[in-house]
Amino acid sequence: MIQSKRMIAGIFAALGLSAAGALAADEREAAAKALVTASLPVWLAQAGAFTADTTAIKTATERSAHGLASTLPETCDVARMNRDLCGVKLVRIPSLSMAPGLLEKDTVAVLQKDFGVVRRGDVLVHNAKYQGATSLGITRVIGMPGDTVEIRAGDVLVNGTPFAREATGETYGDDIFSAAVVRETTPEGRSYTIAMPDPRPQTQADNFGPVTVPAGKYFVMGDNRYNSLDSRFPDMFNEDGFVAQSDVVGVAASVLAANDHARIGLTLR
Incomplete structure (x- = not known):
């Protein structure tokens, strides 16, 4: 028995993990499932996506719980989830x-x-x-305290460095509004998608700044840029x-229902 425990510990060590860490991950997964299983049908109905298909519900539950579990704090288990939603x-x-x-x-x-x-690229609530x-x-x-932010022809620059942009070939919208889906990447390498109509409307949002972000504050933008x-x-x-910073409620972590x-299950950090 002792030899088996040593063997397991050796396997975890070789993977750069610990038995305690693996157990914590299992507990977070269980905690996430405890929340999602009971609530997902209601969330889907609120999103206009309710379904009676049990297979679809099971798949959506697994995706939602897994995405949530990967972002939960290490102290989260089922007991804490029941107590304060972790x-x-x-x-x-x-x-x-x-x-x-x-x-x-x-x-x-x-x-x-x-x-x-809080990091650049986070979705703040x-x-x-x-x-x-x-x-x-x-x-x-977009901008952290002390950064200089400016917008030129709709492009974002922070401290003189432009955010990289790459067309995805996808579009977002309908017959009334349509925009290209563009992948934007911060200088630190964090990326996400934004909506950029083509042609772009001419607004004050196209050319702005430069401004310096005050201490204790953030410069923010919506992903649907116009x-x-x-x-x-x-x-x-x-x-x-x-x-x-005093107005920050939290940082968005994952999509629970859509x-x-x-x-569903998309992680945001």
């Missing part, structure tokens, strides 16, 4: 400002405490004021255009 906040996306990655009525998991530090009205905002971090009220509009967004089942 610090997770459930948020329904209220608009199309984060399309094409996040769509209206998606349900996402938001880490309120255990996300470590935060308190916001839109033309004086207080609401919950969901935007992507359908988002964000840091490019300081007269209408948060009075100065920035998101204060109208398109293929997006």
